[in-house]
Structures are given as C-alpha cells and as structure tokens.
Amino acid sequence: MSEIANLFPETYENSRKRFRENLAAVQHFWPLAQLSQQRISAEQDLTIDWIYCDARGKNQKVFILTIGEHGIEGYVGSAMQQRFVERYLPRLDPQTTGLLLVHAINPWGMKHHCRVNANNVDLNRNFIYDGVFDPTFNPAYDTVTGTLNPQRPIQSLGVSNLIFNAELLLHLSKMGVIGFHNASLPGQYRNPQGLYYGGSGYQEETRTLMQLLRQTISSYDQTLYLDMHTGYGPRYQMSLVNSALERGTSGEFVEKFDYPVVVAANPDEFYAIRGDLVDYVYTLWQQEFPQKRLFASAFEFGTLGNQYFGKVHCPAEMVHENRLRQQGAGNDRIQAQVEHGFEELFNPSALDWKRKAVADADQAFEGILTAEGYFE
Numbered sequence: 001m002s003e004i005a006n007l008f009p010e011t012y013e014n015s016r017k018r019f020r021e022n023l024a025a026v027q028h029f030w031p032l033a034q035l036s037q038q039r040i041s042a043e044q045d046l047t048i049d050w051i052y053c054d055a056r057g058k059n060q061k062v063f064i065l066t067i068g069e070h071g072i073e074g075y076v077g078s079a080m081q082q083r084f085v086e087r088y089l090p091r092l093d094p095q096t097t098g099l100l101l102v103h104a105i106n107p108w109g110m111k112h113h114c115r116v117n118a119n120n121v122d123l124n125r126n127f128i129y130d131g132v133f134d135p136t137f138n139p140a141y142d143t144v145t146g147t148l149n150p151q152r153p154i155q156s157l158g159v160s161n162l163i164f165n166a167e168l169l170l171h172l173s174k175m176g177v178i179g180f181h182n183a184s185l186p187g188q189y190r191n192p193q194g195l196y197y198g199g200s201g202y203q204e205e206t207r208t209l210m211q212l213l214r215q216t217i218s219s220y221d222q223t224l225y226l227d228m229h230t231g232y233g234p235r236y237q238m239s240l241v242n243s244a245l246e247r248g249t250s251g252e253f254v255e256k257f258d259y260p261v262v263v264a265a266n267p268d269e270f271y272a273i274r275g276d277l278v279d280y281v282y283t284l285w286q287q288e289f290p291q292k293r294l295f296a297s298a299f300e301f302g303t304l305g306n307q308y309f310g311k312v313h314c315p316a317e318m319v320h321e322n323r324l325r326q327q328g329a330g331n332d333r334i335q336a337q338v339e340h341g342f343e344e345l346f347n348p349s350a351l352d353w354k355r356k357a358v359a360d361a362d363q364a365f366e367g368i369l370t371a372e373g374y375f376e
Contacts, residue, residue: 004355007079008347012046012104012111015078019049019103022085026051026101029094038208041118046107048208050100054219057095061222063374066102066209069123069277070229071109071116075347076301077228078103079354080361088365091375100216105205113343114325115318117203124273125187125198126206127280129287133200135190137274140183144171148184148195148315150323155330157320157337164316178267184315185271193326195318198275213281217289224372225281225296230346231314232270233261233302236353238360240368241265241298244272245282257367295372299364301357303348317345 009015026033033053040046055062067081068074081101092099104110108118116122141148147167154160171180187198202210217223233239240262242253250262263270265279273279281296304314321342329335348354369375 002351004358005351007082007358008354009075009078012074012107015074015110016047016049016103016107018082019051019078019101022082022101023051025085026053026089026099029090029092030054030056030099032056033099038204040107040204044108044111046111048105048107048205049103050212052100052212052216053094053098055094055096055098059098059220060096061224061374062098062100062216062220063092063369064100064102064213064216064223064225065228066105066225066277067228068104068106068110069227070231070346071104071106071111072113072343072346073115073228073230074104074106074110076230076357079358080228080299083358083361084365087362088369088375091369093374097374098216098220100212102209102212105209107205113339113347114321115346116197117205119199119203120192120197120322120325121199121203122187122196123203123205124277125189125196125275126203127210127277128198128202128275129280129283131202133189133198135200138183138186138188140179141188141194141196143175144180144183145191145194147171148319148322149191149193149326150319151327153328153330154320154323154334154338157334160320160323161316164319168315181271182267185273187274193322195322209277210280214284214288217281217285217292217294220292222293222373223285223296224368224374225278225294226368227277227296227298228301229298230301231303233300235302235304236356237261237302238357238364239263239270239300239302240364241270241278241300243276243278243282243296245279245286246295246297256371257364258371259364259367295368297368299361301360303345303353314345317341 030053037047067077253262285294
C-alpha cells in the first residue's frame with residue numbers, strides 16, 4: 001500500500017491504537033505530555049482519547065486538533081491527524097506552544113460507521129452554549145420531515161430514490177435550495193429519530209469536549225483550533241469552513257492563508273447550524289475569554305461534489321441511512337447497498353481522492369499555522 005493509503009485506518013480500534021502510540025512522538029518534544037481517556041461505553045470499550053501537554057516554558061499559544069465529531073468522518077480525520085503528527089508537529093515550538101489532540105469525539109459513531117452517537121444525536125447540533133435545547137426551534141423542519149424521515153422500511157432502493165428525488169424537487173420548486181437547506185440542515189430538537197436531531201440536553205461526548213476546551217483555552221494567550229469533517233463541497237477540494245461568528249471575510253482568509261476555498265457557515269456561503277462545535281468555541285471565547293486571541297475553523301473534505309448530483313445524492317444517502325437504522329430494510333442486499341453508499345459519502349475509498357485530500361490538508365496546515373504564528 002502507498003504512504004497515503006496507510007494514513008487512512010480501516011477500523012476505530014486501529015485508529016485509536018495508532019493515536020495512543022503517538023504519545024511517544026509527542027513526548028519527544030513535550031516530555032510531560034499525557035494520554036487520557038473518557039470512557040463512553042464500557043460494554044464496547046469506546047473512549048474519547050486525548051493527548052495534552054503544556055508548553056515547556058511559558059504557555060503562550062496552543063494548537064488543538066479534533067476528529068470524529070461525526071463518527072464515520074473520523075476515518076478521514078484520523079488520516080489528517082496522523083499527517084499532522086508526522087509532518088507538522090515537529091515544527092511547533094514546545095517552549096511556547098501547548099498541544100491538545102483529541103481522537104474520536106464520537107467513538108460510537110466511528111466504530112459503527114454512523115454520523116450520530118448511540119442516541120441518534122448529531123453532536124454538531126448539540127454544542128449549545130446557553131444549554132437551551134428548544135423543541136420549537138426551526139419550525140420549517142416540519143415541512144420537510146416526511147421527506148427526510150420516511151416511516152417505513154426500505155423495500156427497494158431504486159423506488160426510494162425515485163420518491164425522494166420527486167419530493168425533493170417539489171420542495172426545491174417551492175422554497176429553493178437555500179430554503180430547503182434552511183429547513184433541514186440547522187437541526188431540530190423534537191424528533192429523536194429524525195435527521196439532524198440535536199438532543200434534549202448535553203451528551204456525554206459534548207460535555208467532555210466542552211470541559212477540555214474551556215480548560216485549554218483558559219490557559220493560553222492564543223488558541224488555534226481545527227476540526228476535521230467530510231461530506232459537503234467539491235469532491236476534489238477541501239473547504240475551510242469558518243464560523244459565522246468570525247469577523248473576517250472568506251476572501252480575507254483566502255489571501256491570509258494562501259488557501260483557495262474558504263467559506264463561512266452561513267446560508268449564503270455554506271449553511272447555517274445551531275449547536276455547531278466551532279460556533280461554540282467562538283461563543284466560549286467571546287463570553288469568557290475575550291482578552292485572548294483565537295481562530296477556529298473546520299476542514300470539510302468534499303466527497304460527492306456540489307453540483308446537482310452531489311446536492312441530490314448527499315441528502316438521499318443521509319435519509320436512507322437514518323431510515324435503515326430506524327425502520328430497517330427488506331433484505332440484506334438493500335442494507336449493504338445503503339451502508340456502502342453512506343460510507344462513500346463520508347469515507348471515500350478512491351485512492352486519488354485520498355491523495356488530493358492529503359494535499360489539500362498539507363496546503364491548509366502550512367498556510368494556517370504559518371499565518372497564525374505557529375511556524376517560523
């Protein structure tokens with residue numbers, strides 16, 4: 001196998017084992033670095049793992065890299081985290097810089113190749129700073145819930161696709177693409193079996209990461225935080241997705257980071273989300289540490305593309321996978337087809353895709369860490 005292919009793990013267990021073994025590489029530069037875990041499920045040996053180290057001299061700045069908030073996306077995220085450890089970690093200054101690496105925010109989802117956790121909660125709709133999980137939020141979701149959440153088993157994938165496409169086109173004719181995205185993607189807090197369910201309270205995974213982030217950001221003058229995701233955007237182009245709370249414009253960051261695709265998480269450039277992790281980091285900073293310096297963003301590795309096929313096929317795969325878990329399928333063949341389509345949406349198997357994803361990550365790591373003063 002090629003060097004690039006070896007970056008991408010095949011199982012949650014292999015990914016976690018490699019992450020834990022990286023402690024030695026980190027300790028080469030930060031001898032007091034420690035590996036910690038938060039157990040999520042003792043029965044299945046599922047843990048959130050992290051490596052943390054203070055600066056060896058003065059805590060001036062910290063770099064944070066997290067993966068696997070949407071479990072299945074952790075396979076690509078693991079590759080990028082490993083790439084960072086092997087290629088970029090040695091260029092940080094241990095005397096002034098601390099480090100927090102988090103493996104698999106959502107270990108259940110990563111192990112079972114799902115985006116959600118065991119409670120069907122989309123963790124990227126669960127990071128709500130004020131803790132208000134309003135079931136009346138996003139009333140427009142109710143207008144599309146029949147399309148997003150069919151209440152019957154999948155008996156034919158072809159028929160299911162035809163029905164979904166017809167209903168989607170009807171919604172698009174009435175509300176447009178942005179209107180449909182605004183109705184579905186921000187999240188909802190009233191249908192525990194539905195797509196984009198944000199929960200009725202903080203999940204254990206969310207509480208764990210919130211505590212880690214608060215403790216880390218409070219200890220440094222400057223924080224740089226990057227979170228890894230896959231799915232949306234051009235197939236062969238990673239997008240840097242900034243928070244809607246970031247004051248700088250996308251064009252300014254394209255120039256600053258020397259990276260070609262930067263978008264803000266708003267309806268005009270990407271889509272809006274309630275309970276988004278990066279938004280939470282910005283709110284935490286604004287509310288509790290405004291005197292400090294922070295930049296946070298997400299790497300979004302596109303898989304199906306943002307043309308018509310991708311925009312239709314992506315939500316279809318999401319609907320089919322959630323329907324499979326909630327309602328079941330007529331036979332094993334249909335189940336396998338749904339699982340394969342979902343896997344390709346968030347963890348593509350094509351080697352050329354992996355090569356380009358790593359190249360994009362290299363360009364972004366180099367540009368961001370240099371511009372933010374972490375590299376000489």
